[in-house]
Amino acid sequence: MGHRTITISDEAYMILSSLKREKESFTDVIKRVFNEPRRRPLAAFTGGWQGSEEELERIFGGIEELWKTYEAGSIAADLGSQGEPIGARDPMIAGIAMRYGEALLTQNTRHFSRIPLLRHEEW
Numbered sequence: 001m002g003h004r005t006i007t008i009s010d011e012a013y014m015i016l017s018s019l020k021r022e023k024e025s026f027t028d029v030i031k032r033v034f035n036e037p038r039r040r041p042l043a044a045f046t047g048g049w050q051g052s053e054e055e056l057e058r059i060f061g062g063i064e065e066l067w068k069t070y071e072a073g074s075i076a077a078d079l080g081s082q083g084e085p086i087g088a089r090d091p092m093i094a095g096i097a098m099r100y101g102e103a104l105l106t107q108n109t110r111h112f113s114r115i116p117l118l119r120h121e122e123w
Contacts, residue, residue, distance in 0.1 A: 019033060
């Protein structure tokens with residue numbers, strides 16, 4: 001593997017250095033940082049829905065296959081059999097969060113707190 005010498009500003013060096021883990025080379029840092037998927041904080045997605053009801057239906061219709069995932073179906077079935085249904089969309093939303101190992105940011109903790117293993121935060 002060949003090597004190249006590059007020049008970076010002191011500020012860029014400090015940023016890169018702050019990302020460096022123990023026993024990691026700067027080459028490893030650069031490769032790790034640029035190969036990781038870009039993630040935004042969960043709070044960046046908060047707020048009320050601004051689109052139309054038709055647009056919302058189109059979006060949910062486009063992810064219908066996710067509705068059929070084990071997580072969503074299992075949640076809906078479990079809560080329904082306990083006489084505590086939480087609606088059609090909430091199990092799908094919870095299933096997506098659980099499938100990707102993410103916390104769910106919600107104002108509806110009454111519904112989502114009843115879902116075992118779902119990490120959720122109130123906003």
